[in-house]
Amino acid sequence: MNKKVQQKRNQIKNRMGRLTDKDFFLSQSYHDTMLKSVRLLGQKNDITLFMDYEESDDARIAFTNGRLLYLNTANLITNLMTSRVSKIKSHEGFIAHECGHLRCSDFKRRGRYVSGFSRWRVYPKPPQVQLVYERKAWEEMKGYLNAHNVVAASVIQKTASYINNVLEDVYIESFMCQKYPGSIQNGIQRNAALIIHHIPTQEARKAEKSDGLTIMLDMIFRYARAGRTEAEKEYDKQYCSRLNSCRKIIDEAVVSADPDIRFYATNRLMLKLWKYIRQAIKTAAKSLKNEINRLSEEELSKKIQEYLKRKMLWVALSETIGASEEQNEVEEEIEGWDGELEGEPESQNQNGKNEELENALEKMRDGQRQEGGEEETEEGSEIDETLSNLLQKIAEEKFLQDEESDLKRNLEEEAANFKLDGIHKDSVIEMHRMTTVPLRLEKEYKMIAPEINRITRRLEASLEDVLERLEGGTQSGLYMGKRLSRGNLYRLDDKIFEKTIKPEDGFSIAFAVLLDLSGSMSSGGRIESAQKAGLVMYTFCRNLGIPVMLYGHTTHDMGYTEVVDIYSFADFDSVDNQDYLRIMSVSTYDCNRDGVALRFVGQKLLNRPEDIKILLMISDGQPYAQGYKGEIAKADLQEAKYSLEKRGVKLFSAAIGDDREMIEEIYKDGFLNIADFNTMPVKLAGLIARFIR
Template sequence: MNSNQKKLQQLIKDQTLTLTDEELFLSSAYQKYLSSMAKAATGRYRQGLQTLMEWDASDGAGLAYTDNYKIHINAGNSITQSFPSRMLRSESLVGMNGHETAHLLFTDFTTLGLYLRSMENGSFYPEEPSFDDQYQESCEEMLEAVHERDKAVCLTLSECASHISNILEDIYIEARMCDAYPGFFKQGIELNCLRMNELMPSLQSQIDNGFSDFAIVANLLLQYCRAGTVNNLHGYTGPYLDYLEDCVPYVEESIYSDDVKDRLHASNHILGILWEYIKPMVEDTRDRLKVASEEDAKNLLNEILGDQIQGVAPLPSGKNGAMPKQAEAGKKAQSANPPLQFSPQARQNIMSGVQDVVTEEGDRIQLAKTSTILEGNNPGITYNHQYLGSGYEKSASDLFRILNSVATEKAEEQYQQEMTEELQKAANDIHYGNAHTGIHVTVNRMCSVSDDLVKAYQSVAPPLLRASKRLQKTIAPLLKEESEGGKIKNLQFGKRLDTRALHHEDGTFFIRTRLPSEEQKLAVGLLIDESGSMSSSDRITYARMTAIVLYDFCQSLQIPVTIYGHTTPDCEAGVALYSYAEFDSIDTSDRYRLMDMSARNGNRDGAALRYVAEHLSKRPENQKLLIIISDGQPADYGYIGTEAEADLRGIKKEYSKKGIILFAAAIGSDKENIKRIYQEGFLDITKLEELPKNMALLVKQYLK
């Protein structure tokens, strides 16, 4: 391991220790990790499904939602960030990913959309609620108001129904998901379930903070659905618990059913039970409608309920009850899964599995159980986990792998930044001669490579790499023989006689032992003209192809290679150098950087040539080969004609004395001028398609 590799390893360790949650969870690696989980669960029903991460740690920031096409998760949400370790925070995000994936698989968006729009238009779907007890009178009052199509009543009921149906739907789809994919999502879903209940304000706290009566009962209902218990630390015994107890039978009937209409039926009856608490909200909506539009009044009511009812996010639905195509696929996926078999078993099933995970992380706020709800024949709501296997046990290693990947990416970026600074310092220290007085040289090097460049390379490289491999086969055995040493037989002269060859009639009787050679004989530099004229006749394309072949050829044979492009900056005097491949680069992205090569502005060849020649001259190899690919003479402000030619001849002569062999490959119309400048180092490239092969053969010649 050389010093650069050791430096990078240390940078990776440092980044692993200092990497923040925001950097980790918003990284492309982590998003791909969650996306792969969602895709694995949805299969062919969700082509192109992605999980997108964002960061919003402000008060009241959302958790997660799906728009039927993508899953959006806020990694900075209060639930996730309340966990004490990064491992648990990651599990929380996996759970949210599983929750939204469950909606895509198991939620019937068409029926839910029809349900809410029917209520807005003055009718109950799938049927009107009815009671045979004390709630029948208030139910009839509610139905009468709806039949009159009172806009305030319909809007308010629709918003309340949305939250109630979401509570029931959330519990149902989470249970389905835990049953269908216990290895992927079960632990994260249950962790979030437990944590949300822990963070739910106590009943008395909600009363003290002025929560609406409807929101208080909805929160109690949500807590009960999640864990069969409510947070009643202060021992409240008032009517809220009575209303909750009357809602429980409808909840239990619907939560076990795979038919969404059963949950909508339960929601309608819960609205009838809570009508007395909904009526004050209707009057508030009526007042708002006098000064605001119907849409504004609806949004304000939804915002108020959203702030007070904890952990319930709106479900997407198409306009006019129509379901988007992606949601239709989710409905098909739902029917393709076997129905979940529920049974009202002990409520501790959901709590015990999670409590083991959080025990080592510190004490938890324990929920106070409400005897009036839990005692008697009400068993509560629980998940029936049929799975008997060990579940997915690699979540920790997954996180560490992603953490290391992100840390490596950041460390490599930092390393590349430091390398660019060193290259720029070297450029500043070079004396470029009188011809370049006042000219500034800027070294450009990408710290990270985009996916687009990687894909572009992968699309064009295969045939070029095959050409490189064919050229390597002819030289690799010679290099191997030289590095390993051995005996050279059948020599006509020598100090040692080979007795086994005395019968040779041509006098090849001698043998010599060659010791292994560890010294590297050759280093290669490639400098490519990126002036605007290189766009003509695909010259820059063939130059890029040459760079790909030459880089692979040298890398495969362990020949140190550096590749630069050069042009002039926009609207100013100077030289812009583009570092594509470096001698000491230890990442694997230089090959992708080559795809950034393009025709740009002018060309001030002398300064660029001196920089790369100086860069190459510091190498320890015995031979140093510098190849220039150009389509014409230098062309920059104050740098053209005989003065520029004299500068280039002087640079070539100067660095020839330092052991640098220079060749100029001319691919443009100014071949005679380039030949006059570089003389014996001139290569006439008539057929551009042969340029990559010819450059590799030139390197091969000096390897021998």
């Protein structure tokens, strides 16, 4: 086995043993595995999955708004589990839970319901009033809303949102457990059982100085998810009595396929809990009395939300966010998510009551009544094999990331140590290279890949005879030879001979492509043509095993000096096979100090062991930077060309802009006109053929 390959395998094996949970759960391979589950369970192919790792106790667990699904892989429930296998099952449970929302929840109506309270309205209609105290509760609630009491509306809104989310969670979990009664049901039940087990006791809540509303919501959460439990007996009579009045409403709501039923139920439960809600409103108003009169309505609303976040720490399994509810807040709070979403939410409404869901709910509650804090031991060759394969893939990912990070550091050191003199002595070089390639670049590459591959094949066809000689094999269609070609005996042009070609040891050649990224390249599709030309050269060289690098250059002004920005899109020492995607990030910037970039890239070529070294620069015109243009720049480039070629680098400048005559005057025999992109394969073939024949 190749020594280098064995060394790589050993490094990957060592990394497997050192992978932390964070490394594992935030890896691309694990994300891809979970995304497949999301699309399968959620039946939605345009969903965006964002996976986070946040260990703080108040961090979100999971949520979806119909377009984005967020999972905190280090959430407090998953972290109660000790083995990585059990943590994976926990993640599957949360994924399945959120996919239940994708399948069943109506996000637009949910948003309308929750945001209605801040508009002084109760959606979809006022609650049904059956008892005297409920009538009084409704009159008080209506009074607060009619008076546009911001504090009261905010407390009512938060309470209604929470209760409705609890009811919706139980319904969608029953639905998913009915659809997937195996490992998915197990993951859902285990997560729920753990969080139920860790609901604070009444004594603990009182010690925290929690209010009656918090205690009642704990009881509603437990009952909705697990039904009647022994834990209820530990609560004061007033709380147990109030829960008894809520049971029927909860039971009917969590098995109805119509989300409006849960909105009605939430409104009724609000009346049942009104005395606790009213007290919470009074407490909030008292705490905020100094701000109420001096702040604007918008400022006061923000202050109230901060207060509610701090004071109302209620038990929750996940969050369902409506299409219009808290969307800006979601985008701002998730660090690392760029806000890109795929597709729009579909309104899904299922009507009627399902007896199968009632049965599924009872089974689910049976599974959640177990209140053990430790997970069960999970064995099984399938999950072990899956985990082992994932570990191998993720260790490889980590190895490649580390190698790419090392490469970037080495490039930065090269740039820092690269000596500039003469008219460039006051400039500095700054290196840029992606260590992680974003997924969007792969989508962009797929759009132009057919064109790149077609042009590459044309280039290879133009050099077919040369490539045959280099690769070895049989060459037929010859006028003369020692052996007849049976397949060509019918020919009338006398090309009926063939000969065996012995493969040569290989051709010792290395290529470097340097792209001009100055602002002028943005017009007329020039940068796109340069990018495609670079991709063709890169693909061609990779197909033939020719070492190739592709860099870009521009400048920016640091104030006291000019910085030459050099972008490494493809490098000789890259190991992750993602350089073709890095080339897709080619863009235009500012000015261009060609002499610095040529010397830097030329030196990298000179450090290569190959006999033939070719540097191809693609630009649209003359160099232009601080004190660097006209005859000064022309003389500098001619000196750079002379110096590089004297030491063994063949320099060519391919022109795609309007200043082709000036470029030809500078580079003379090194000029290459590729203004017509369609003729580029022929031009490049001619250039390559000069050196590999």
